[in-house]
Amino acid sequence: MLPPTGARHRIREVDSPSGTIRALLLAQERGTPMKRVPEAEAVEGQGFVGDRHGKKKPHGKRQLLLLDEASQHALRMSPGELKENVVLAGLPLESLPAGQRLALGTEVVVELTEPCVPCSKLERIRPGLLKESWGQRGQLARVLRGGTVREGDGVRLLDVNPDAPRPIRPKLP
Template identity: 45%
Template sequence: MASVHKLFRAPKKRLPMEELQEAQMLTDFGLKGCSHGQPGGNRQVLLVDRESLEAMQLQPGMLRENITTDGLNVNGLAAGQRLRIGEARLEVAMVCTPCSQVERIRPGLRKELWGRRGMLCRVLEGGIIRAGDPIEKLP
């Protein structure tokens, strides 16, 4: 079963991500205390799967994702797919396109990440999520 491997938030833009054991998801915003949260937007939460990170020899959090998943093919999710993660419900909004910032991690990474950068989601219903929580695809 798919689950939350790691949780992260950005306390301020461009600063290192903080790893969390639990986080409060806020409806139509994102993670409480995360500088990337934004009301009304499609870029509230970024999901990246552990398997893609390992294939590219990257550590969780390096791509500035909020949730690193385990056992879920994040890049195979379709826009509109709804997910239950802990107490929260998310809706996949769009593909996260690799930007030039990832070149700071490793030259050539932007090209390597194409199609594997993860999916951006909206928070439909807030709640607590924790590392280890199951991730369920909803109809």
């Protein structure tokens, strides 16, 4: 059971599918390789301690990047190559709406903000990856409740924030 929330973020558990955290990754600076870690500390409104996005824009929409393990395998990529912070298994991540809240482990709660749009930097990794990764690039999220999360922790769908902005999904270039 999640700890109670304040009036700012009323979150409710729903009976829904669950998944597992397969990998946690951090990059301290832009352009540096992602480092796999066994656990990470999430800070409300910031992201993971030690990750460059965690110190960039407090309360921004890109605090974490979550990626579905099935997408990672389909793209033939290893953890961290797509600059994701969390690799999840067992949840239909790409089909979840903006505003969907997820419990990562027993302490952390995140809210999906929008799909991550593939960028031209992917072509440096492998020619054709930009087009290949369309619709499989993961979801950006913000941290609603901080705490420690570990590889192997469970992931549960919570409720959907009815006030979350609904981004327009970009079309394939």
